[in-house]
Amino acid sequence: MAVRFRRLVGVVAVVLGLTFAGMGPAAAITGGEPDGNGHPNVGLILFYSPDGRFRCSATLVTPTVLVTAAHCTVDTVGKTLVDFRSVVALQPPTGYPVAANPATGYTQAEIEGAGFRAGTAHAHPNYSNFTDLANWNDVGVIVLDRPVTNIAAARIAPLNYLNAFAQPVLNKTLFTTVGYGTEVRKPDSGPQKPTPETYPLIRRVAQEPGQKLSAQILQTNGNINDTRGTGGTCFGDSGGPSFLGGYVVTVTSYGYTDNCRYLDGLQRIDLKVVQDWLATYGVPIPTG
Numbered sequence: 001m002a003v004r005f006r007r008l009v010g011v012v013a014v015v016l017g018l019t020f021a022g023m024g025p026a027a028a029i030t031g032g033e034p035d036g037n038g039h040p041n042v043g044l045i046l047f048y049s050p051d052g053r054f055r056c057s058a059t060l061v062t063p064t065v066l067v068t069a070a071h072c073t074v075d076t077v078g079k080t081l082v083d084f085r086s087v088v089a090l091q092p093p094t095g096y097p098v099a100a101n102p103a104t105g106y107t108q109a110e111i112e113g114a115g116f117r118a119g120t121a122h123a124h125p126n127y128s129n130f131t132d133l134a135n136w137n138d139v140g141v142i143v144l145d146r147p148v149t150n151i152a153a154a155r156i157a158p159l160n161y162l163n164a165f166a167q168p169v170l171n172k173t174l175f176t177t178v179g180y181g182t183e184v185r186k187p188d189s190g191p192q193k194p195t196p197e198t199y200p201l202i203r204r205v206a207q208e209p210g211q212k213l214s215a216q217i218l219q220t221n222g223n224i225n226d227t228r229g230t231g232g233t234c235f236g237d238s239g240g241p242s243f244l245g246g247y248v249v250t251v252t253s254y255g256y257t258d259n260c261r262y263l264d265g266l267q268r269i270d271l272k273v274v275q276d277w278l279a280t281y282g283v284p285i286p287t288g
Contacts, residue, residue: 031224031231032206048105057240068239073140078105170210179237206231234260
């Protein structure tokens with residue numbers, strides 16, 4: 001799960017609190033506000049990799065499939081835990097189970113026995129592990145062992161949907177980002193330097209203005225001080241969605257700084273290379 005580009009802010013090491021040098025997987029919404037029941041189809045995912053236990057965010061797009069980031073799925077061992085609660089824990093503990101054998105990860109029985117949903121992680125076969133900007137493909141899915149029957153699935157954007165929002169429209173467009181990442185703020189005690197705070201562990205939402213659109217990536221301005229928006233992604237928001245026009249248009253991929261107050265990098269999912277792959281899992285592809 002090692003990534004080097006400037007800073008991937010999305011993956012959170014649940015046990016060790018790891019951070020990554022350089023660009024890294026994305027994190028939690030900094031600023032913004034609690035989501036409440038605003039996006040019930042956005043869930044937290046928890047999984048083991050050879051480096052430990054991590055969390056990301058994901059979006060239900062069919063009764064059995066969640067879309068997330070490839071870097072939240074590519075190294076998974078065992079099953080992935082899925083939790084759609086808006087409020088997980090205001091303070092520790094989270095109540096999530098620990099795998100009996102971390103080397104092999106969660107089992108379906110362990111996850112379901114604790115009252116959560118279990119699924120299997122898959123990464124896009126052309127995910128470049130952040131080595132090829134032209135073929136980023138930081139998209140993954142969680143295929144659930146049992147369908148969700150009480151939550152409406154989100155819709156993914158039609159093919160090339162974001163092309164209509166290139167500059168000069170882009171920086172006037174607000175994207176809604178959602179996730180379970182950490183919030184960077186002054187701690188309740190001790191040194192008052194803003195730092196990523198794991199608790200409360202809740203689903204948060206922010207509005208981010210567009211900054212740059214490429215063939216694979218949408219960059220947004222996640223600076224909480226940008227008066228056009230309300231905040232941005234941080235550690236733990238990786239794989240979480242951004243919404244526009246009622247569609248899921250991206251998944252959170254990376255960020256540039258440790259304090260989560262700069263640009264956010266979001267993987268487009270309105271691309272043929274992504275949508276052809278999602279279709280193999282039964283994800284409906286809108287025609288326009």
